[in-house]
Amino acid sequence: xxxxSNLILQGVQMILVLALAPGLTGLxxxxxxxxxxxxxxxxxxxxRDLxxxxxxEVVLATNASWLFRTSPYxxxxxxxxxxxxxxxxxxxxxxxxxxxxxxxxxLLGSARxxxxxxxxxxxxxxxxxxSSREMMIGTLAEPAMLLVVFTVALVAGSTxxxxxxxxxxxxxxxIRVSMGMALIALIIVAVAENARIPVDNPxxxxxxxxxxxxxxxxxxxxxxxMIELAASLKLLLYMSLIGCIFLPWSIAPxxxxxxxxxxxxxxxxxxxxxxxxxxxxxEISTAKMRVFRVPDFLGVALMLGLLGTLLLxxxxxx
Amino acid sequence: xxxxxxxxWTSPRDFRVGPFAVTPVxxxxxxxxxxxxAAGKFTLMSLWAExxxxxxxxxxxxxxxxxxxxxxxxxxxxxxVGVHHAAAxxxxxxxxxxxxxxPQGAExxxxxxxxxxxxxxxxLGAAAPHPGHPPxxxxxxxxxxxxxxxVGPVHAGxxxxxxxxxxxxxxxxxxxxxxFGYTHKGIDRLMQGASLARGAELAxxxxxxxxxxxxxxxxxxxxxxxxxxxPVRAFALRGIMAELERLANHLGDIGGIxxxxxxxxxxxxxxxxxxxxxxAAFATFGHRFMRDQIVPGGVAADIDSKGVxxxxxxxxxxxxxxxxxxxxxxxxxxxxxxxxxxxFAGPDLVRRFGAGGFTxxxxxxxxxxxxxxxxxxxxTLKLDVPGREDGDVNARVWIRIREVExxxxxxxxxxxxxxHGPVRTDVEGVHEPxxxxxxxxxxxxxxxxWLSLDASRxxxxxxxxxxxxxxxxxxxxxxxxxxxxxxxxxxxxxxCSYSGQDL
Numbered sequence: 107x108x109x110x111s112n113l114i115l116q117g118v119q120m121i122l123v124l125a126l127a128p129g130l131t132g133l134x135x136x137x138x139x140x141x142x143x144x145x146x147x148x149x150x151x152x153x154r155d156l157x158x159x160x161x162x163e164v165v166l167a168t169n170a171s172w173l174f175r176t177s178p179y180x181x182x183x184x185x186x187x188x189x190x191x192x193x194x195x196x197x198x199x200x201x202x203x204x205x206x207x208x209x210x211x212x213l214l215g216s217a218r219x220x221x222x223x224x225x226x227x228x229x230x231x232x233x234x235x236x237s238s239r240e241m242m243i244g245t246l247a248e249p250a251m252l253l254v255v256f257t258v259a260l261v262a263g264s265t266x267x268x269x270x271x272x273x274x275x276x277x278x279x280x281i282r283v284s285m286g287m288a289l290i291a292l293i294i295v296a297v298a299e300n301a302r303i304p305v306d307n308p309x310x311x312x313x314x315x316x317x318x319x320x321x322x323x324x325x326x327x328x329x330x331x332m333i334e335l336a337a338s339l340k341l342l343l344y345m346s347l348i349g350c351i352f353l354p355w356s357i358a359p360x361x362x363x364x365x366x367x368x369x370x371x372x373x374x375x376x377x378x379x380x381x382x383x384x385x386x387x388x389e390i391s392t393a394k395m396r397v398f399r400v401p402d403f404l405g406v407a408l409m410l411g412l413l414g415t416l417l418l419x420x421x422x423x424x
Numbered sequence: 425x426x427x428x429x430x431x432x433w434t435s436p437r438d439f440r441v442g443p444f445a446v447t448p449v450x451x452x453x454x455x456x457x458x459x460x461x462a463a464g465k466f467t468l469m470s471l472w473a474e475x476x477x478x479x480x481x482x483x484x485x486x487x488x489x490x491x492x493x494x495x496x497x498x499x500x501x502x503x504x505v506g507v508h509h510a511a512a513x514x515x516x517x518x519x520x521x522x523x524x525x526x527p528q529g530a531e532x533x534x535x536x537x538x539x540x541x542x543x544x545x546x547x548l549g550a551a552a553p554h555p556g557h558p559p560x561x562x563x564x565x566x567x568x569x570x571x572x573x574x575v576g577p578v579h580a581g582x583x584x585x586x587x588x589x590x591x592x593x594x595x596x597x598x599x600x601x602x603x604f605g606y607t608h609k610g611i612d613r614l615m616q617g618a619s620l621a622r623g624a625e626l627a628x629x630x631x632x633x634x635x636x637x638x639x640x641x642x643x644x645x646x647x648x649x650x651x652x653x654x655p656v657r658a659f660a661l662r663g664i665m666a667e668l669e670r671l672a673n674h675l676g677d678i679g680g681i682x683x684x685x686x687x688x689x690x691x692x693x694x695x696x697x698x699x700x701x702x703x704a705a706f707a708t709f710g711h712r713f714m715r716d717q718i719v720p721g722g723v724a725a726d727i728d729s730k731g732v733x734x735x736x737x738x739x740x741x742x743x744x745x746x747x748x749x750x751x752x753x754x755x756x757x758x759x760x761x762x763x764x765x766x767x768f769a770g771p772d773l774v775r776r777f778g779a780g781g782f783t784x785x786x787x788x789x790x791x792x793x794x795x796x797x798x799x800x801x802x803x804t805l806k807l808d809v810p811g812r813e814d815g816d817v818n819a820r821v822w823i824r825i826r827e828v829e830x831x832x833x834x835x836x837x838x839x840x841x842x843x844h845g846p847v848r849t850d851v852e853g854v855h856e857p858x859x860x861x862x863x864x865x866x867x868x869x870x871x872x873x874w875l876s877l878d879a880s881r882x883x884x885x886x887x888x889x890x891x892x893x894x895x896x897x898x899x900x901x902x903x904x905x906x907x908x909x910x911x912x913x914x915x916x917x918x919x920c921s922y923s924g925q926d927l
Contacts, residue, residue, distance in 0.1 A: 142692035172589040188539035231573040235908070304758060312912040314573070314590075315684075323580075393759040394686030397595055397909045 109200075110359065116200040118188065123189045123346070126375075127338035128152035130345070135309075137386035147176055152338065156331050164327035167228040176331035178325065181217045185336040188213040189343040193350045195370035197268040198360020206256045206265040211228035211248065214299070214343075217336065218244050227322030232313050239397060240250070243305065243317065246404035247298045250291055253411025257288040258351055260418045267350065268360070275354040284421075287414035289352050294407035296344035298400065300337070303389040305400055345381040345391025346374070353377060426808045429453035430461055431491040436797040443649050444861045446479070454495045454503055457482070461509040467778035469863075470872050470889035471512045473506060473519035473548075477504040479887075480512075481861070482874060483778070488796050492874070495668055502525035511777045511894055518927075522612055524549035534561060537605045537926065548612050563601055565591045570598060572906065577606045584922035588911070595907040602899045607926040615886040617707035620646055620720050620851065623883050627873065628715050631924030636662075636669040637866030638873070638888065638924075639718035644799065645721035645875035645886075649860025652851040656843045658722035659800040663838050664735065665705075665714045665723075666864070667831040671742065672701040673867040674824040674831070677919050681821055682753065684912040685762040688792065693749050697742060704738040707731065714846075717772060722848030732839055739832050739839075750825055762817040767902040767914030771815065777894040779870025782823040783918055793865035803890075805837050817917040855879055868892060868921060890924030 132149040139146025166174070188210050191201050218240065227238035257358045259265045262273040262283065279285065301318035310316055313323070322333050350357060356373030358366040395403065429449045449457065457480060461468050469481035469490065477496045484491070495502055504527035506513035516527040517536035524546035526533075538545070540557030564570065570591055577585035585606035591599040614626055627642035628635045640662055670822055679694030702712045708731035709717050717724050753759065769779075774787040784791055792809040794802040810826035812819040862873040869891030876885040899918045905912055 138688075143696070144692060231571070235573065303686050310686065312684060313580050314575060314911050315686075317638045328833070386625075390689050392687070393682070393756060393762055395758065396762065396790055397907055399761070 112198060112200040113197055115198065116359070119194055119196075119245040120186070120190045120354075121343070122194060122371075123339060123342055124186065124335075126378065127189075127335065128156060130342050130378055131338040132340075133379065133382040134386050134389075137383050138390055141386060141390050144285040150397045152334070156335060159326075160328050161333070164329055165340055167230075167324055169325070170228050173220075174224050174227040174324075175329070177220040177227075178329040178336075180220045181224075182332040182336045184213045184217040184220075185339045186341070188217075189339045189346075192343055192346045193267055193271050193357055194346045195374045196358040196360060196362065196367055197271050199268060202266055202268040207259065207267060207270075208252070208265055210267075210347075211251050211255065214340070215248060217340075221321055221333070228324045230324060232316070232320045232323050236317055236323075239317045240321060242399055243298055243404065246408065247295050248400055250404055250411050251295050251299075251409035252343035253408065253415055254292045255288075256294065257284050257411060257414035257418065258324060260415065261285060263400070271350050271354045271357055272359065275357065276353060284414040284417045285352070287410040287417070289348070291410040291414070292344075292348055292351075294403065294410075296348065297388075297405075298404055300341045302342060302385065304395040305393050305403065307394050342378070345378055348376065349377040349381070357360040427453075428456050429493065429798065431493060431627055433481070433487070433489040433491045435489050436799065437691065439490060440644060440648055440799050441533045441862050442651055443858045443886075444492060444679075446492045446518065449493045449495055451495065451503060454480075454493065454505075457493055458505040458508040458512075459502070461505065461512070461923075464776065467775075468505075468509060468511050468894075469870075470874070470887065470893075471515040471519065472874065472887040472889070473523040474876070474885050474887075475523075475548075475779075478519065478525060480505065481685075481889075483797075485791065485796070490797065490861065490863070492641070498525055500524070500905040501528045503528055504530035506530050506532070509776075510897070514897070515889075515893060521547065522548045537608050539605055539608075539773045547610065548616065558604065562582065562589050562603075563599070565599060567598075568771075569593055571723075575911075576635050577603075590908055590911070592908055595909065597903050597906055597911070600903045600911075602896055602900060604896070604922060605926050607923045611888070611927045612886070615883050619883055620877075620883070623875075623886060624719050625716060627886070627888060628718075630927065631890060631921045632715075633673055634866040634868065634871065634890075634901045634921065634924065635668065635713050635715045636665045636718060637864050637871050639716070640666060641864040641866075641873040641888075642861035642875070642886075643718050643720045643725075643872045644864060645860040645861030645863065646851060646862075646877070647860070648862065649858035649877055650720075650873055650881070651849045652721055652849055652853075654722055654849055655846045656800070657726070657845045658847045660838050660842050661723045661727065661847060662718055663805075664835055665709060665717060666866075667835045667838075668701055668705050668735075669714065670867040671828060671835075672698050672705070673703065674828045675746075677916065678749075678753070678821060678824050678828075680762070680914065681817065681916045683758060684916045685759055686755065687759050689750065689761075690753065693752075697745060698740060700741060704734050707734045719848070719861070721851040722846070726847045732842070735835060735839060739835055742828070743832050743895045746828060752766060753821065753825075761909075762913060763821060763917075764816060766817045766833045766910050767814045767899075767906060767917060769831070769902040773898055773901055774815070775896055779894045780819065780865075780891045781867070781895070782820050782827070782869075783895045783898060784869065785810060785814050786819035786823045787800045788813045791870075793863050793870045793896065799864070801838060802834075804841070805834055805898075807834060817913055820917040831881055840899050852881065866891060868919065869895070888924075888927065890921050892920035892922075892925045895920045896925070 130151045136146045136149050198228040225233040262270040306317040358370035432445045432447045469483045473479050479494045482491050506516045507529050521535050521538040543550050545554040575588040577587045579710040587603040589601040628639040630638050655844040675694045675698040678829050679691035682690035706712045769787045771788040774789045790811045858874045864871050872889040874887040878884050
């Protein structure tokens with residue numbers, strides 16, 4: 107019985123993240139536009155864009171290989187599974203027991219790997235530039251992310267997100283400097299990983315400045331839809347990750363009744379809206395940094411993660 | 425070395441009111457002038473070909489005077505100036521494509537405007553069926569771990585077409601080579617035999633964002649050639665239009681540069697202001713870009729007291745809302761980090777190329793046609809020409825900011841002293857071939873128009889030199905050792921015209 111309810115919960119979670127992800131992207135765009143005194147496209151526009159892209163014909167470069175055609179699905183699948191691992195409105199997800207935070211980092215790493223390969227596959231110079239920049243960002247963001255994971259795991263005593271959430275919500279944690287550092291590091295990583303300003307500009311049309319967009323320049327039709335949906339999912343994933351680790355109180359435990367579930371859902375929705383608005387405000391108030399400033403930026407995340415981990419060891423041995 | 429020819433230097437006061445006296449030169453004297461240009465004795469204002477002749481416009485910056493040298497009796501070519509003075513290279517290549525007059529001894533014999541897709545070769549010269557060109561040979565690059573990134577002519581955004589060939593080592597640009605001509609419209613040929621009215625329209629369609637400045641330069645050349653007595657009110661109205669155009673373009677540029685650093689907030693704000701300028705122009709002059717409003721002999725239509733009120737309200741609004749934006753630019757550290765020290769154009773290069781406008785003034789070339797080759801109505805107005813030495817993107821933004829402020833003050837001065845009277849005069853009185861020169865400060869810099877009319881006042885030759893001719897090559901130099909990702913920022917800070925130099 108419990109297995110069935112857990113499976114249902116997992117199913118709801120997977121559909122929920124898929125359904126909400128484009129809306130979050132639309133919300134960020136809308137808020138940004140309103141902050142710049144523009145009307146902006148409706149929040150639902152990304153859904154329409156995806157529907158349009160799904161209907162459209164796929165144009166393939168003549169020298170594109172099988173890798174180019176399969177990558178969008180790989181990227182989407184890996185990102186979707188990763189997003190399904192993060193507790194959004196309830197813990198006790200079925201997948202949680204088979205994979206943990208480190209698997210999450212690995213899944214996202216695999217998606218990045220395929221995206222970078224696909225960027226180079228068609229042989230255009232922009233794809234190559236985009237892939238090389240993406241890998242540079244990735245090699246710095248992934249260790250920082252892992253250090254954040256270590257900090258959290260050391261505090262909570264587990265790398266499984268359901269356990270982490272339960273521990274964090276229990277009130278045993280108190281205020282810890284290490285967790286503060288991990289939060290800042292995670293936000294920096296999230297900004298970089300999701301190709302947001304100041305690391306990358308999701309709204310640019312300038313080929314030579316792009317990172318993420320440069321890699322997907324050659325994509326069209328349903329392939330592009332898959333990649334865009336994966337990008338939206340990734341943004342949602344990072345927001346729910348930050349939400350579930352650092353604001354875990356409203357997440358319903360696995361055995362909770364429907365009302366707790368509903369409350370968990372409402373608060374998840376509120377977290378996403380708040381996160382989207384904060385991201386939009388942050389994005390319009392800063393310019394993009396030079397490509398070679400990104401290592402410094404991510405270096406801060408890495409150092410914070412490292413310090414957080416070290417501080418934990420130091421405070422324990424006292 | 426041969427002695428320099430005795431050039432007929434003309435002061436701006438003289439060449440604006442009467443036909444231009446050209447100095448005929450010998451081949452040796454022509455070459456001597458090329459050496460003098462290379463030595464920095466004068467600035468090259470333009471170089472163009474005519475039927476069996478080559479001409480050079482020179483500017484003596486110390487004495488604020490201009491001369492035009494003409495080498496006549498040419499059949500197949502003329503001694504290259506570009507081989508001594510790099511600023512002439514592209515002008516020579518364009519002249520060779522149009523007239524078939526080859527710059528002899530030039531290092532770069534590749535075509536410039538002619539991409540091998542025209543039906544006729546040398547359309548203004550022999551006009552023979554086109555034999556076809558071999559593929560364009562980009563400059564060869566050799567070295568360890570260099571790669572090429574071709575960008576354009578079709579870009580991801582809605583901008584004019586131009587091809588940029590980057591050679592990069594990793595992210596660092598080792599060389600940029602530009603290739604233009606994609607917006608070639610055959611204006612030089614259309615001008616031949618056109619009436620003055622048609623010529624003014626063509627001039628106004630050369631580069632859409634500078635339509636007022638082009639039409640003014642054309643009108644100036646025509647009025648000088650025909651010794652027309654233009655009413656003073658027309659001058660004031662032209663001045664107002666030119667400053668409105670500068671205002672609109674500078675506001676757009678300031679926002680655009682910030683937007684290329686992903687600071688979209690600034691573009692959103694300046695776009696609102698720019699739109700207000702355009703609407704005021706529409707309300708006052710009947711056209712958002714004020715196209716076809718300046719005609720030889722004056723302006724097409726007068727403005728009434730309502731128009732004056734609209735303009736005064738506009739200037740007040742810009743003066744109120746612009747300073748907070750300047751403060752926002754100045755206080756956004758992440759933006760400064762992108763613009764400061766990016767895309768440095770050296771003062772020496774800028775001086776050698778005679779680059780005008782914000783590009784020149786940001787790199788220590790203190791030159792403004794409105795002040796140094798003065799013309800009505802600016803001789804009665806107070807104008808501070810801003811200047812900087814640092815020559816980076818930030819400097820070019822600041823020059824624009826200061827010029828926006830100046831333009832507001834200029835428009836107010838002109839509105840305060842707006843003379844009464846007619847706004848147009850007849851220019852049909854002369855019945856002999858005449859030549860005239862017009863030089864006007866557009867928002868990018870000095871626009872030069874050389875006009876040669878026959879006895880029935882039809883155009884024999886009209887040469888229009890956009891300021892971009894001397895600014896595009898500097899972009900190639902400015903981007904070196906910057907990273908590729910900073911190119912859009914540098915490019916926007918130069919904001920050269922494609923259409924204006926592809927003709």
